[in-house]
Amino acid sequence: MSEKTIDPAVEEMLALAAEMKIETFWDRYQAQLPQCEFGLRGICCRNCLHGPCRIDPFKEGAQKGVCGATADTIVARNFVRTCAGGAAAHIDHARHVLEVIEKIAHGHAAGYNVTDKQKLENLAQRLGIQTKGKSEIEVLKELAKEVAKEFQRQEGYSKYLQLYTTKKRFEKLAGLNVLPPNLDLTITESLHRTTMGVDADPVNLILGAVKVALADGAALHISTDLQDILFGTPKPLFSKANLGVLREDSVNIAVHGHVPLLSAKVAEQAEKLEKEASSAGARGINVVGICCTGHEVLERYGVPLAQNFLGSEMAVATGALDAIIVDVQCIAPSLITVADCFHTKLITTFPIAKIPGAEHIEFTTENADEATNKMIKIAIEAFKKRDKTKVHIPKYEQKILAGFSVEAIVGALSKVDPSDPLKPLLDNIVKGNILGAALFAGCNNVKLPQDKLHVTMAKGLLEKNVLILSTGCAGYALAKAGLMSPEATFKYAGEGLKAVLTAVGKAAGLNGPLPPVLNIGSCVDNSRAVVIVNALADKLGVDAEALPVVACAPEALTEKAIAIGTWAVSLGIPVHIGIVPPIIGSNLVTEIATSKAKDIFGGYFIVEPDPAKAVDKLIAVIDERRSKLGLKTSKEI
Amino acid sequence: MNFSQTYVLAVDISRCMACFSCAMACAAFHSKGKSVTSAIDEGVKPAVIVFGDQRGALPIQCQHCEEAPCMMICPTGAISKEKNIIKINKANCIGCRLCYVICPFGAVKIVEGRAYKCDLCDGAPECVNACPTKALTYREEAEIAKDHRYKFFSEVIETYLKKRGVSYV
Numbered sequence: 001m002s003e004k005t006i007d008p009a010v011e012e013m014l015a016l017a018a019e020m021k022i023e024t025f026w027d028r029y030q031a032q033l034p035q036c037e038f039g040l041r042g043i044c045c046r047n048c049l050h051g052p053c054r055i056d057p058f059k060e061g062a063q064k065g066v067c068g069a070t071a072d073t074i075v076a077r078n079f080v081r082t083c084a085g086g087a088a089a090h091i092d093h094a095r096h097v098l099e100v101i102e103k104i105a106h107g108h109a110a111g112y113n114v115t116d117k118q119k120l121e122n123l124a125q126r127l128g129i130q131t132k133g134k135s136e137i138e139v140l141k142e143l144a145k146e147v148a149k150e151f152q153r154q155e156g157y158s159k160y161l162q163l164y165t166t167k168k169r170f171e172k173l174a175g176l177n178v179l180p181p182n183l184d185l186t187i188t189e190s191l192h193r194t195t196m197g198v199d200a201d202p203v204n205l206i207l208g209a210v211k212v213a214l215a216d217g218a219a220l221h222i223s224t225d226l227q228d229i230l231f232g233t234p235k236p237l238f239s240k241a242n243l244g245v246l247r248e249d250s251v252n253i254a255v256h257g258h259v260p261l262l263s264a265k266v267a268e269q270a271e272k273l274e275k276e277a278s279s280a281g282a283r284g285i286n287v288v289g290i291c292c293t294g295h296e297v298l299e300r301y302g303v304p305l306a307q308n309f310l311g312s313e314m315a316v317a318t319g320a321l322d323a324i325i326v327d328v329q330c331i332a333p334s335l336i337t338v339a340d341c342f343h344t345k346l347i348t349t350f351p352i353a354k355i356p357g358a359e360h361i362e363f364t365t366e367n368a369d370e371a372t373n374k375m376i377k378i379a380i381e382a383f384k385k386r387d388k389t390k391v392h393i394p395k396y397e398q399k400i401l402a403g404f405s406v407e408a409i410v411g412a413l414s415k416v417d418p419s420d421p422l423k424p425l426l427d428n429i430v431k432g433n434i435l436g437a438a439l440f441a442g443c444n445n446v447k448l449p450q451d452k453l454h455v456t457m458a459k460g461l462l463e464k465n466v467l468i469l470s471t472g473c474a475g476y477a478l479a480k481a482g483l484m485s486p487e488a489t490f491k492y493a494g495e496g497l498k499a500v501l502t503a504v505g506k507a508a509g510l511n512g513p514l515p516p517v518l519n520i521g522s523c524v525d526n527s528r529a530v531v532i533v534n535a536l537a538d539k540l541g542v543d544a545e546a547l548p549v550v551a552c553a554p555e556a557l558t559e560k561a562i563a564i565g566t567w568a569v570s571l572g573i574p575v576h577i578g579i580v581p582p583i584i585g586s587n588l589v590t591e592i593a594t595s596k597a598k599d600i601f602g603g604y605f606i607v608e609p610d611p612a613k614a615v616d617k618l619i620a621v622i623d624e625r626r627s628k629l630g631l632k633t634s635k636e637i
Numbered sequence: 638m639n640f641s642q643t644y645v646l647a648v649d650i651s652r653c654m655a656c657f658s659c660a661m662a663c664a665a666f667h668s669k670g671k672s673v674t675s676a677i678d679e680g681v682k683p684a685v686i687v688f689g690d691q692r693g694a695l696p697i698q699c700q701h702c703e704e705a706p707c708m709m710i711c712p713t714g715a716i717s718k719e720k721n722i723i724k725i726n727k728a729n730c731i732g733c734r735l736c737y738v739i740c741p742f743g744a745v746k747i748v749e750g751r752a753y754k755c756d757l758c759d760g761a762p763e764c765v766n767a768c769p770t771k772a773l774t775y776r777e778e779a780e781i782a783k784d785h786r787y788k789f790f791s792e793v794i795e796t797y798l799k800k801r802g803v804s805y806v
Contacts, residue, residue: 034767037661037673054657057673058664058682584674 005310005450007480009243009394013314016392022338024313029446041585042075048196057585067196075586076205077194079562082582083209084190086563087216089329090524091183093259094219095151097226100261102144103365105137111265111368114140115232119407123225126163147222153182160218164527166534168543169571176600178211178570186215206592210601213566220564221531223524227296231264234299234403234521236412236510241479243311244397245304246320250286251277251383253376254306254315256335257327258522260296262349262363263289265372266325267297273376280380290315291330292472292522299403299521308451308476309557310444313338319390323379325372327363328353330443330558343385347375400484401510404469404518406531412508422539424504432637433496435465435548436622439529439568440474440517442553442561445579451477453554453578453611458483458492460615462516464634465494466622469532472523473555484519486512496637526564530571545572545602546629548622554578554614565605569593572602574621578609645778646762648696652772655694659685662767666758682748684755685764696764696773699723699744699755707736707745707752715752722757 004026005011017024038044043055045065053065055074064070069077103109114120114136124131124139127146131139150160157179162170173179180186190212193199199208228234246252253270255263270285277285288306289298297303307315309330315321316338323345324335331348336357339346348354349363349371359378363371414421428434438461444450454477458468462483470478478484483492489501493516505513520528529551533544540546551568553561556577565575583589597604606621608614623633660683664676667684676682686697701723708716708723715729716736725736732750746753755762765775774781 034658034662034769036656036658038657041673057677060682 006452009396010311010314012394013317017317022317025446042078042582043071043585045074072202072586072588073200075583075589076202080190080194080205080209082559083212083563083566084187085559087212088187089560090216090219094222097223098147100365101226105141105144109365116229119233120229151182151184156181158218164221166537166543178207180211180215183215186212202588210570213563216563217567220524220527224527227260231300233407234405235408236403237302239298239302239304239400240397241305241400242396243394245288246393247286249283251282251379252286252321253379254288254290254321254324255293256290258292258329259327262327263293263297265368267301269372269376277380280384282383295522305476305479308444308473310450316344318393320393322382325375343382345378345382398482400479401515402519404520406528412504415507428500432632433500434467435634437467437549439551440470441472441526443473443555443557445555445557448555455481456611457615462492463494465497468517469529470517470519471526475519478517483517484515486515489513489516492516548625550574550618550621552576569597569603570601574603576606576614643778647774647781649772652770653694657687658767659696659764660687662763666763706739710735710739725752727751
């Protein structure tokens with residue numbers, strides 16, 4: 001295996017890409033080397049035109065920016081802006097989904113409707129809306145109004161955060177003055193406090209980062225909830241992962257991006273246009289997923305996963321994709337260059353995300369059906385022009401069992417104990433059959449071999465009976481590595497975990513064990529993990545910081561990953577990352593992130609690029625928490 | 638590796654962006670852990686000094702002089718010439734700073750009380766690899782002179798031919 005990837009399909013494609021002189025992420029990374037050390041350490045400030053100001057890490061030259069900002073201030077300010085960038089993406093995502101809910105309620109969204117009525121009613125009730133005797137439209141209207149307050153409230157606290165944090169945690173966060181009144185406001189505040197001459201106190205700035213990260217978390221919860229209402233709450237279903245899911249005889253369409261408002265419509269319209277595809281000589285239309293939006297349609301419709309971020313170019317390089325339909329976030333601008341080597345159409349859809357050379361078809365709530373219909377027809381036309389001699393589909397695919405929403409997990413557990421579904425889970429944690437749980441989230445990063453940390457660490461933790469949940473690009477990595485099938489439980493899970501997964505799987509009528517990695521969805525669905533953690537904490541009468549749970553974003557890349565990680569830390573969950581973040585230019589900020597945060601929040605960042613060492617560190621964290629709860633540690637079991 | 642007398646570290650001042658990549662790579666290479674972080678932890682400083690003001694920047698380092706004043710003035714014989722590289726033997730350095738004072742380029746640093754300067758990374762300078770704009774090169778001196786001569790020649794000949802009304806494509 002190369003230093004670039006551990007995915008055999010991507011490895012095979014990279015060799016072909018090199019032959020075809022297709023430039024890849026790895027080529028461009030090489031061309032970027034050496035990267036600027038000021039940037040890598042976070043000690044470059046460009047927030048005013050006096051700059052760029054740089055702090056000499058050797059302490060021989062400048063130790064302050066022109067305004068007098070120290071390395072601590074500059075690093076902390078940059079960290080706030082990183083979190084704000086990530087949060088902005090999720091908040092905008094959440095608002096977009098809310099807009100559709102609002103438009104359905106007012107009859108302006110013909111292409112959408114409510115799929116999970118139960119979830120709508122539950123959420124409405126939890127938000128304090130009286131649902132009895134009201135029509136679905138009435139409830140929807142009130143729900144939209146109530147959720148809209150998350151973007152409008154000028155005073156007080158985000159109700160959504162209150163809904164999704166334990167009482168203890170909420171009080172702690174209120175005491176630290178880090179609870180946002182509304183989500184958008186935190187972005188404005190973050191940019192304001194970090195502009196020239198405002199906040200210079202690194203500790204206050206870090207608390208500002210926590211505040212915007214909490215807004216990010218609220219946006220994840222809103223997105224998941226509303227998407228479940230619109231498109232249905234995921235249930236376990238079988239599908240496949242990796243480039244082998246592309247079909248030589250079909251119109252292949254990749255959905256890439258994050259917002260299911262688009263991808264769900266593409267999946268739906270594709271079914272309607274099957275006939276047109278066959279008259280074009282295709283066996284049918286094959287929709288596949290790249291990045292988070294792939295999870296959205298996998299979890300609900302069983303759409304197979306093609307590739308995660310670092311594999312996105314290689315999916316196009318197969319020459320088998322007729323169209324790649326994108327919305328927002330993680331869409332590499334390089335895709336158009338690869339698409340131009342083939343017949344592949346790159347279609348952009350959102351007004352804030354255009355790519356020169358791509359075909360732009362504006363996608364709105366009102367024209368959802370027509371626009372996606374048009375996009376698929378473009379793909380069918382492109383299929384006719386596909387050059388078969390240029391098609392190369394690597395024959396790698398893995399069976400996966402996905403769709404594990406909280407409702408699905410609780411549903412499976414309730415087959416074991418209908419009166420108290422969480423009891424079997426807790427009992428097994430107490431007994432040590434389940435040592436703890438780890439959420440694998442986050443991206444691919446070209447600085448590490450694609451998927452290597454995700455897969456190596458997951459195998460290491462499973463062996464030690466740590467149950468794994470997954471989202472986003474991490475989910476793709478584990479799916480492609482064959483860790484998401486029921487058979488994987490026999491292969492990778494430790495004895496205790498194997499027994500539990502087999503018992504629950506059988507009780508739930510799955511004809512076999514649950515997979516050792518439960519895929520809970522896209523990056524916004526990290527919210528599902530927090531719902532489970534909080535439910536367990538509530539049941540035990542403790543806070544998340546007491547539970548033997550960790551989060552890992554070993555191949556973190558985006559601002560969103562940093563925002564989500566900071567949110568998890570602020571909820572009391574230790575977060576492992578395998579990439580050294582640009583905070584090491586300040587000893588103070590590094591110390592806050594990696595150790596002081598533990599005293600304040602219970603959660604903290606663990607930076608470790610070596611997968612074996614990272615597993616040891618995470619097991620040590622889980623053991624530490626187990627022994628505090630009076631439970632046996634991994635060494636005593 | 639190249640220890641040839643005729644190899645020189647050359648700077649094209651028009652290409653220097655003052656990014657400090659040369660300085661960072663220098664410190665990293667001379668640290669045990671081979672990274673900037675370990676250099677900071679170990680107290681290793683860059684031997685390349687990116688010097689300048691609003692007019693521009695110039696990476697300054699030891700020129701490894703033919704008749705090195707630092708070597709001649711060193712009272713303890715700590716500075717020597719090996720394979721055309723001027724080297725400081727730290728064990729013999731007493732920290733008198735005579736080399737520091739006499740270097741016409743200001744290329745000697747005092748680090749933890751001892752003289753410290755560029756050692757050309759034993760013939761394969763890391764700063765050159767690190768330079769993102771190729772402002773720093775390590776080449777045959779004859780090649781550099783040839784480049785300069787060619788550039789000068791081109792300017793002269795173009796002017797001359799233009800005056801005569803002749804053009805070559």
